[in-house]
Amino acid sequence: MDNKLIIAKSEPLWNTNNRVVFLISTLIILLFALPLFGLNSFYLHLFIMIFMHAVMAQSWNVIAGFSGQISLGHGAFFGIGAYATSFFYIEYGISPWVSMPFGILVSGFFAVLIGIPMLRLSGHYFAIATLLIGISFQVVFQRWDLVGAASGLWVPMTPEDSWSALQFHSSKVSYYYIFLVFFIVTFFIVWLLSRSKLGYRLRAVRDDPQAALSLCINVSNYKIIAYVISAMIMAPMGSLFAQYILIIDPDRVFNIEISIIVLLITVLGGIGNVWGPIIGASILIPISEYSRIYLGGTGGAVDLILYGLILMIICIFRPDGLISFVPKDILNRKKQR
Amino acid sequence: MKILSVKNLSRSFGGIKANDNISFEVDEGTILGVIGPNGAGKSTLFDLITGYTKADDGKVEFFDKNIFGLSPDKISNLGVGRTFQKLKPFADQTLLENVMIGSFVKEKNIKKARDKALEIIDFVDLIEKRHHFAKELSTGQRKRLEMARAMAIEPKLLLMDEVTGGVDQRTIPGLVELIKKLKKSGVTIVTIEHNINIIMEISDNVLALDQGKSIAYGSPKEIQQNKQVIDSYLGTFDAA
Secondary structure, eight states: OOHHHHHHHHSOSSOOOHHHHHHHHHHHHHHHHGGGGOOOHHHHHHHHHHHHHHHHHHHHIIIIIITOOOOSOTHHHHHHHHHHHHHHHHHHOOOHHHHHHHHHHHHHHHHHHHHHHHTTSOTHHHHHHHHHHHHHHHHHHHHOGGGTGGGOEEOOOOSSOBTTTTBOOSOSHHHHHHHHHHHHHHHHHHHHHHTSHHHHHHHHHHHOHHHHHTTTOOHHHHHHHHHHHHHHHHHHHHHHHHHHHSEEOHHHHSOHHHHHHHHHHHHHHOTTSTTHHHHHHHHHHHHHHHHHHHHOTTGGGHHHHHHHHHHHHHHHHOTTOGGGGSOTTTSSSOOOO | OEEEEEEEEEEEETTEEEEEEEEEEEETTOEEEEEOOTTSSHHHHHHHHTTSSOOSEEEEEETTEEOTTOOHHHHHHHTEEEOOSSOOOOTTSBHHHHHHHHHTTTOOSHHHHHHHHHHHHHHTTOGGGTTSBGGGSOHHHHHHHHHHHHHTTOOSEEEEEOTTTTSOTTTHHHHHHHHHHHHHTTOEEEEEOSOHHHHHHHOSEEEEEETTEEEEEEOHHHHHHOHHHIIIIIHHHHHO
């Protein structure tokens, strides 16, 4: 064995950058400590929304960033998660912690049902088909009496804070920690996925499906796997959101805006990179929340105009997203020349 | 022992017969060179064998197993690797990642898959470029990448589409040596090649196509002397 090969084999599998490890550890400690500094309700809400949207965007990142399929109907899985927990809590008193996995499974099941025919389509056709699927969920739930039709579901409020009912009325701190844990866990799941055999194969499918086929990769199956994983990451966010606001309706949890915003967040931060959704959510969500404060109600849609503007600038000057500002040698997939 | 047996393989696109009743066999451990002018149906033949294009008629046997009609991933899983005329590297991934995607077929453990990929990259003399993104490599290096990636699935049969096409003259000897090295390692090769000198140097047998038809099949010497091949492809200068 020659020297160069021995050296190459002795390299660590991942270029664990100490600075990045330190940064992540510090960030996690800081995020856990933050409520101790007496964050007011608005800032707690802001962080909760950032965590939630980062997870939702991470979900979209799996199907679009890793396997290259642009889904415009991902809000459907958010809605399924929301309705699963609320419905079973209202009808049978089942704790959201129990019904949440059910919502995840139902989302996964629908992803298989939708994915098998839809993922045979490619490019724009898949995007358009998922857009219509997303809208059709909204239309069906608007007319489905069992789940409250257009008026939706009102989750009965517990008299006091309850971990089993996932309801906290006195403070948002508990919600903050729950969303934070989901945020961190999802980040590590997707990080592990990106470094697994599955992650490699999904990127192969994204980059060149024809070449992937020549490497024994069943392209259709892998697209479906990515779609299912993506849906199963999205669903618990719907469940948690439902328990956070305690009132859900089709316009709120199946809204097309959900599907669009996860796309915007991911593209802004950096598609196909585990950091992208976090960066994107940390920028877009504060813009959205502040514009709602200063411009009232829905933010006068100024947030959407700002999103569009930012997205145009990013697409023109930084097509790889804001993550591309980070020097390559800091990222794990660095080049060792 | 016959590793590949193609019988009466045909495929038409509209009124054009891209492959018309083509038959040939490949012995294990040999190199079959496929020659023919542009549009002769060489790449179509590869697409038909590997399942990328469905044949209208015929039979393809790999070690006596009928692989006609199987999907490309199933065929590659049986041990048929291939490279492409129009290169298809995973551009946004490093050379090592490209080859690891192939080595994952046989190695489930990520460290073992990485080490195996490194050995193959070393075999194709690109070890120093292992962390370079595929899009940063030269055409010759990308050809090696594709060979390495195909080798990573441990194919018994490797179909290579114009390995020396589109590269500068300095790069060709290295690629030819690599094909010989591959053969020595025990892989059976079917290669499409435009450069007749290379075909004559490396092939055990040659299949000549013209306008979708097989016009000759035999040893390089026989092919060089075949009148039909001379008329349609080699020309009188080479035959003299």
